[in-house]
Amino acid sequence: MINGDVSFWWNQIGRDAPRAPLPGPVSVDVCIVGAGYTGLWAAYYLKKAAPHLRVVILEQRFAGYGASGRNGGWLTNAVTGGRDQYVTAHGREAAARFQTHMNETVDEVIRVATREGIDADIVKGGEFTVAYDAPQQSRLVAAANAERTWSMTDVELLSAKDAIDRINVVGTTGASWHPHCARIQPAKLASGLARVVEALGVDIYEDTRVSEILPRRAITERGTVEAEFVVRATEGFTAGLKNLHRAWLPMNSSLIATEPLSKEIWDSIGWDGRETLGDMAHAYMYAQRTADDRIAIGGRGVPYRFGSKTDSDGQTPASTIELLSGILHRFFPSTADVAIDHAWSGVLGVPRDWAATVGLDPRSGLAWAGGYVGTGVTTTNLAGRTLTDLILGTPSALTELPWVNHRVRHWEPEPLRWLAVTALYQAYSLADRAELARRTTTSPLATIADLVSGRTH
Ligand SMILES: Cc1cc2nc3c(=O)[nH]c(=O)nc-3n(C[C@H](O)[C@H](O)[C@H](O)COP(=O)(O)OP(=O)(O)OC[C@H]3O[C@@H](n4cnc5c(N)ncnc54)[C@H](O)[C@@H]3O)c2cc1C
Numbered sequence: 001m002i003n004g005d006v007s008f009w010w011n012q013i014g015r016d017a018p019r020a021p022l023p024g025p026v027s028v029d030v031c032i033v034g035a036g037y038t039g040l041w042a043a044y045y046l047k048k049a050a051p052h053l054r055v056v057i058l059e060q061r062f063a064g065y066g067a068s069g070r071n072g073g074w075l076t077n078a079v080t081g082g083r084d085q086y087v088t089a090h091g092r093e094a095a096a097r098f099q100t101h102m103n104e105t106v107d108e109v110i111r112v113a114t115r116e117g118i119d120a121d122i123v124k125g126g127e128f129t130v131a132y133d134a135p136q137q138s139r140l141v142a143a144a145n146a147e148r149t150w151s152m153t154d155v156e157l158l159s160a161k162d163a164i165d166r167i168n169v170v171g172t173t174g175a176s177w178h179p180h181c182a183r184i185q186p187a188k189l190a191s192g193l194a195r196v197v198e199a200l201g202v203d204i205y206e207d208t209r210v211s212e213i214l215p216r217r218a219i220t221e222r223g224t225v226e227a228e229f230v231v232r233a234t235e236g237f238t239a240g241l242k243n244l245h246r247a248w249l250p251m252n253s254s255l256i257a258t259e260p261l262s263k264e265i266w267d268s269i270g271w272d273g274r275e276t277l278g279d280m281a282h283a284y285m286y287a288q289r290t291a292d293d294r295i296a297i298g299g300r301g302v303p304y305r306f307g308s309k310t311d312s313d314g315q316t317p318a319s320t321i322e323l324l325s326g327i328l329h330r331f332f333p334s335t336a337d338v339a340i341d342h343a344w345s346g347v348l349g350v351p352r353d354w355a356a357t358v359g360l361d362p363r364s365g366l367a368w369a370g371g372y373v374g375t376g377v378t379t380t381n382l383a384g385r386t387l388t389d390l391i392l393g394t395p396s397a398l399t400e401l402p403w404v405n406h407r408v409r410h411w412e413p414e415p416l417r418w419l420a421v422t423a424l425y426q427a428y429s430l431a432d433r434a435e436l437a438r439r440t441t442t443s444p445l446a447t448i449a450d451l452v453s454g455r456t457h
Pocket of ligand 1: 033034035036037038039058059060061062063064065066067068069070071072073074075076208209210211233234235236237238240241252253254255286298345346347348369370372373374375376377378379380
């Protein structure tokens, strides 16, 4: 089994040929820090809208090194942190507009990938959420009923039998499904996008770490880039930038990928629709059936490293691999003897209120996007288009969305940060175990953890 080495996805396709570092000081129109989906989408739409702009991307390692080359491959319409926070702060109409744009963004990504010749193994099979104990089932039904009060959502509730006919998860009590989600191969999208933006005339400088972002400047040890606009697109690595240590907490997420499964095993599981698969546990899991017929399954493991540290190229603790293998075998007992080919981890950016943001301060020229928590694959595209409108000074439906220029307070200093996040995930995992054992009531621990964290399910 390979552990780390960035991700299975990169291993499967092989890394892009290394790109040159920043050759020295330059002056451009837009400097983007970070070559993940956020930076790449921003560069793409900027060059499409204004081909004359000089745009550079500075990347500390290689394009797609971060979460964009490591994620679970859910191109989902989920609004980060849940829609309800926008209902409270901006009203129901604003929240509905945001959701409608998220639905459309799933299709926008698929459209651009097709148009630009990026084959990212995309199948729009929808999002399938399974419940396998009574508390999960009641949360599933409540969530589906709440969704049905909105006109732009279309969730189906499936009986245990109908759910099992689609994906045979042991102990299924029911499931929900909606169509606004596609399975992708994340690194193929990152690699393809990098190729496309380079062809549009964007310079991507790799192996170029930015130490500090200042108004109209990005500082690196290879020279300073001066720009009218500097875009911070560093997500889970943001804490490594000067003065941003407590901005977004780097939360870990980990995955394992099995070897390709035999026809017999697939016959016992089903999953012919290539839906993305998640559950209603508090410390939820996420999975996909890959194009080459493996299962890639992810979850939290070690949630957070003291002092906002990040992993070393995706290296994953044995306890996390065990935890994820345990979920795999519990869901699908026929996989008990299959080999795990690869395990890896990555960091996602978590703001104090669990709500993603995109914005621009026109006076300083500083722009940013991120804090997507576990739902950035689609949102980064919306962010890229919104950044383009903000930078070009083009008011649009996108710049009116309620996440634009949203500000949030910083995380607590250590050791409070570590204690709070570790306790939160212990509470969620204890709550899940209690619910599975009793199979009757929702654990009060999870409710308390939600209240303390400000996180919504
Ligand atoms: C394991 C895992 C599973 C996930 N699964 C899903 C999923 O299934 N669906 C979903 O919607 N979301 C998922 N996410 C979240 C999603 O992948 C991210 O929200 C999204 O990829 C963020 O893209 P980004 O470009 O903002 O950040 P990243 O992809 O992390 O890119 C940031 C880039 O900035 C570079 N960088 C950072 N600091 C500096 C610096 N100082 N100087 C220069 N460069 C720098 C990094 O090297 C990196 O390449 C997952 C995340 C993880 C970690």
